[in-house]
Amino acid sequence: MTDDSATDSATESASGADAAISLLVVDDHPVVRDGLRGMFESAPGFRVLGEAAGGAEALTLAAALDPDVILMDLRMPGGSGVDAIRELTRRGARARVLVLTTYDTDSDTLPAIEAGATGYLLKDAPRDDLFTAVRAAAEGRTVLSPAVASRLVCAVRAPKAPGGEPLSAREREVLALVARGTSNKEIARELFISEATVKTHLTHLYAKLGVKDRAAAVAAAYDRGILG
Template identity: 80%
Template sequence: MGEQAEETVTLLLVDDHPVVRDGLRGMFESSPGFRVLGEASNGVDGVGLALRLDPDVVLMDLRMPGGDGVAAIAELARRGARAKVLVLTTYDTDSDTLPAIEAGATGYLLKDAPREELFTAVRAAAQGRAVLSPAVASRLVSRVRTPASAPGAEPLSAREREVLELVAKGSSNREIAKDLFISEATVKTHLTHLYAKLGVRDRAAAVAVGYDRHILGA
């Protein structure tokens, strides 16, 4: 897909606070290049609207009564929704961050992110790029860093690097297998090996360390 600046990114806002939704809608609608297709106050309604309206990006709160964000993200992935999910929340604890990203979120931003950072993140998410706010990324890196992830550790093979790059784009094991013409079992083997080399235990941590060590984004 092209990267022309004039391409309009369509959005769905999912948050249980009307004032937050109003603020986000006003911010995006006053900026060229964005269009808000709809709003939902919980994860269940968010999934239904995302499937019906087919937005490019869903801005998803995590903690909502009547259907939380992580469950909604997992359901959208299960239903094969095209939309990329960008978590926008006040919480940055590991217990929230990792499940959201493992469920299929493309990225994670805190609600105090500057307007331009939010706009940039939404555009990146629409293009399928992983988005972690600097605060979240640094916390993940410090949490997962171990002696095995120090410079000089065993380098990734070309295939492991390809797998990691696809993980960073938010691809599932099934999608990675399809893209690289290998089996899902082989994808899991590559992931096991690259986790060991990076000294991490999950996808989000692998992406964070990948950026930290300049394996990604080089």
């Protein structure tokens, strides 16, 4: 009787392990990887098969471990996440890729989605939202954080600079304030963002408009009808 019970228990345990969603965690920060591993291993229905510190290592481990879902950071010194996603897609990898990153700028979001990512979440997402997103990704469903979804909509609807990428809603807000002579510090205060974020938006604006400074950006925006 006891042996039968033990056998049944072992069978159920093995069945539960097979049903668990297997994960590969890709992030260049050991603390982040440890945190994600601990979080998923403490929750039922998940198994962390391995960790990678960069895109190149992620490709090797994905081939060896065949996870259901890959949690992928984007900006890593060991190979970019977008390049890794693109290569996984080219190889026809079974794993679904869920981007988990700090960045939600258009220059990060759009390339990752276009490369083949199934979902895109920010690292400040609540724990339960992350669990739900991984389950959805494992089923092949698209998952986007509200901020990212909003950016994608803006990218589709935004006016395009000739020969360049579309300006996001936030970039157009920053550009309008620059046109009024507002300083970076004042822009940050008005939009409730940091000065560093303002500088990032300006860098993206300059690249998209093909200019090198604030004055040229404003002139180009008026010339192209982006500013009325």
